[in-house]
Ligand code: 13P
């Protein structure tokens with residue numbers, strides 16, 4: 001492992017490369033990353049980097065976002081099968097159909113979407129800024145996809161009418177958490193507070209002490225000394241490393257995102273060594289998607 005770390009460090013210098021990683025990445029990939037964050041933080045950091053090469057340790061829509069914002073840079077994803085099941089649920093036809101029914105409603109898309117659907121968005125959002133952005137939009141009705149739970153959270157917080165596209169878009173990892181998990185967490189850890197990602201089901205959200213994106217969880221963690229974490233399991237590693245004096249418990253050990261875990265330290269090394277796999281987004285699509293992402297960055 002140490003040998004791989006050293007090889008990666010050497011290649012990073014040779015290629016003027018930066019490794020960006022999402023908070024759900026396996027521990028050893030988090031440890032080798034230069035920049036870690038939630039989807040919003042990573043999009044912001046992607047705009048600022050002056051590296052020539054970005055190795056994106058995350059799922060495909062995140063690497064695509066980095067490429068769309070940096071068309072002149074080389075963006076690599078270490079494996080081809082690192083994908084987000086929820087992003088793949090939304091199709092162009094779902095959006096076109098909703099637009100026919102609600103022609104005046106802006107299309108607000110979670111960044112967890114493919115580039116061709118992002119190209120149809122008026123603005124993208126992440127779980128960190130969705131409420132703020134929908135509040136600012138000059139419309140009481142919005143088309144919102146693909147996460148139904150984030151959509152209902154936004155509707156609750158803004159009082160606006162939110163039309164979910166597709167009707168049942170969801171994340172299989174966050175759907176695992178149930179009210180029984182909440183009750184068990186309260187029983188096992190009576191002094192702990194519960195931090196819950198807005199992709200969880202509404203009945204789990206209702207029982208939370210904090211609803212936040214993974215970046216929000218990091219910011220709010222110092223407010224208490226013990227937490228149960230309702231999101232992808234590796235978030236506990238990230239939080240524990242940042243705050244060794246706070247206790248964090250995963251709400252479920254089996255809350256694992258297969259796409260995120262497809263990336264390994266070896267694949268990061270091979271990616272830098274062989275300059276693979278290059279992320280490409282056709283420019284006509286990238287141009288439209290870029291407008292929606294840039295609008296998000298301006299509004300948040
Ligand atoms: P964050 O933006 O909170 O990091 O979430 C991304 C994601 O994929 C959650 O499942």
Ligand code: SF4
Nearest residue numbers: 084085086171173257
């Ligand atoms: Fe997609 Fe869910 Fe994995 Fe996040 S945890 S990347 S929403 S499948």
